[in-house]
Amino acid sequence: MKTLFVIDSSVIGPEYIVKAAKEMNLNVLFLTNLNSQEGDALSQLTSYKFINCNTNSFEELYEIIKTFPKEDIAGVISFLDSKLEICSKLCSALDIKGIDPKIELLKDKAYVNDIIPEFTPLSLSFTTGAIPYSEIKKMLSASQNGLILKPSFAAGAKGISVLEDENDIENIEKLFDKTLPKHLHPDEYVVQEIIDGELVSLEGYVLESKVIPIGVTGRRKTENAESVFIFPYHSIAQKELCKIVQTLVERSGYSRGFFHTEFIVSENQVKLIDCNFGRPGGANITEIIACSYGIEPHSIYRQSMELVLNEKEIIPTAFWGGECKESLGIAYGIPNQDRVLEIKYAENMKSKHTQAQNLGDTVSAMGSSNWSWLGMLSGLKEDVIKDVDSIRVKTLHNGWIKPVYYNMELKEPLDYLEKV
Numbered sequence: 001m002k003t004l005f006v007i008d009s010s011v012i013g014p015e016y017i018v019k020a021a022k023e024m025n026l027n028v029l030f031l032t033n034l035n036s037q038e039g040d041a042l043s044q045l046t047s048y049k050f051i052n053c054n055t056n057s058f059e060e061l062y063e064i065i066k067t068f069p070k071e072d073i074a075g076v077i078s079f080l081d082s083k084l085e086i087c088s089k090l091c092s093a094l095d096i097k098g099i100d101p102k103i104e105l106l107k108d109k110a111y112v113n114d115i116i117p118e119f120t121p122l123s124l125s126f127t128t129g130a131i132p133y134s135e136i137k138k139m140l141s142a143s144q145n146g147l148i149l150k151p152s153f154a155a156g157a158k159g160i161s162v163l164e165d166e167n168d169i170e171n172i173e174k175l176f177d178k179t180l181p182k183h184l185h186p187d188e189y190v191v192q193e194i195i196d197g198e199l200v201s202l203e204g205y206v207l208e209s210k211v212i213p214i215g216v217t218g219r220r221k222t223e224n225a226e227s228v229f230i231f232p233y234h235s236i237a238q239k240e241l242c243k244i245v246q247t248l249v250e251r252s253g254y255s256r257g258f259f260h261t262e263f264i265v266s267e268n269q270v271k272l273i274d275c276n277f278g279r280p281g282g283a284n285i286t287e288i289i290a291c292s293y294g295i296e297p298h299s300i301y302r303q304s305m306e307l308v309l310n311e312k313e314i315i316p317t318a319f320w321g322g323e324c325k326e327s328l329g330i331a332y333g334i335p336n337q338d339r340v341l342e343i344k345y346a347e348n349m350k351s352k353h354t355q356a357q358n359l360g361d362t363v364s365a366m367g368s369s370n371w372s373w374l375g376m377l378s379g380l381k382e383d384v385i386k387d388v389d390s391i392r393v394k395t396l397h398n399g400w401i402k403p404v405y406y407n408m409e410l411k412e413p414l415d416y417l418e419k420v
Contacts, residue, residue: 001027002074004305005065007083008032008055010282011356011373013301014044017079020302024309026074031061039355039375056181058086058093065094075309079301084278085153086183097309102254103278109152109190112275115251119244119272121264122193125152128176129187136169136191145194149175152188160224160369163191192273197266200233202241203281203289204320205258205303207313211246213238214320215292217285219262220406222333223367227406229281229329230381231288240270248275256311258304260285280304283370284329287352287378292327293319328384331356331376332391332403333366339396343375346390351379353387366404374403 004026006017014030021028030050037045054060065076075097078087084099085107091098105111110125124139126132140147140163147163149172159177163169180186199221204213218233219226245261248254260281262274280286280300290297295315303315334340339362345353356373357363364372374393377384392400 001025002072003027003029003068004074004309005076006030007061007076007078007087008080009037009041009045010080011039011041011376012284012287012297012354013079014041014048016286016298016301017305018048019298020305023298023302024074024305031055031064038358038361041356042358055083056086056183058089058183061086061090062093065090070094070096077305077308079279079304081276081279081282082181082184099278099308100254100257102252103257106248106252106254106275106277107153108185108188109150109192109274110188112248112252112272113190113192116244116248116272119247119270120192121195121271121273124191126189126191127187128173128189131172133169133172136163136172137166139191139193140166140169143193145196147191148194150190150192151177151180151184151186152190153184162194195264195266195269195271197264197269197271198236199262200236200241200265201260201262201276201281201285202238202245203231203260203285204242204245205307205313206249206254206256206277207307207311207317209249209253209255211242211249212313212317212320213242214289215324216241217281217288222404222406224369225331225333225367225372226283226370227331227366229283229285229288229331231285231292231327231329232324236265244270244272245275248272256307258307283331283373284352284354284376284378288327288329291379292324293322294325326381327379328381329376329378330384330388330405331370331373332388332405333372333374334363334393334395334401335404336365336398337362338398339363340374340393341396342394344390344392344394346387349387349390350383351377351387353377 018028033055034052076090084103088099088103113120113123149161151159161175199219201217215232216236218230220228258280260276264271286300287297354376366372
């Protein structure tokens, strides 16, 4: 059996990746930095074969993979957004199968804004060594809702800040994220106008340069953290979203692989805010889609792996768009930064629960970014709404508390879902 190298893992995935690879007659070898993995993902990773290494270092990963005979390597892949570019570079350098190399361009928000300007918000890209203060101030004066500052290559709300006035712009250097690793180009940023509307994502994949939609996910946030995922989300015109993604595919030359493309949709316009090519949706979106379509989550991972490694689909195009059940995902956290000691939930829970952090860790207040997730649920809508109410979290300073999720101001956080 050939070896498939998988770089790191997102919050869910290791068990699904291994199961999918087994069906493809492949052995999985995870290349991972255990210090950056947490919760159930860490538990799963350490139960499989892995090499603990610096996954931010191209050189270290290259030297490890190079020790294996080329004919025994099935490919190098990752389902983690922050590792897609380094994964693509490894495949090119080693001349082995992997992610579509166009991902190296598409990871750059500035590049995407430049090639489909008619479908993206007004944006300005720059480096930290040459900040265009006056141009940013002009953008701010012309914007109705302010500006958002984003690292060009990061994801999951990592390093983003809102520019509300000229004082923020004059002190913009203080907002740069000093923790971004070298491979995420910490000196490259984008300023983008904030636009009113609803956050949704189009899930799907590209095969032979053709967009194949799986469905639309409705999204709800608690400040800067994703908190609720609704699938399928019927109130948004999927055809319009597909048209924009197809235009991006054609102009970029991207030919194969999954996407999880984010949009802001209003009455008058649709704007793409993050293309997220090269992987299925993060969080537990894969589980939610699988639940909705009545299939196993690992089959979606296999579909992604077959596209990348063999340029084919196992689940036929015609399957998607069929009858779906209303499914839901909830990511929850805690109201204030604290050390988490225990998580309890009902033993008869029908939803799938995933622990995102290690017990004993200090967890940020829910809303700071997606890294403030403590856990998540996925399943049929009615089951998730019932099961989330049973969760209790024991913290060091506040004892047993209820978790926080969208919308913390409401007595019943999910009432709003009935109205969308």
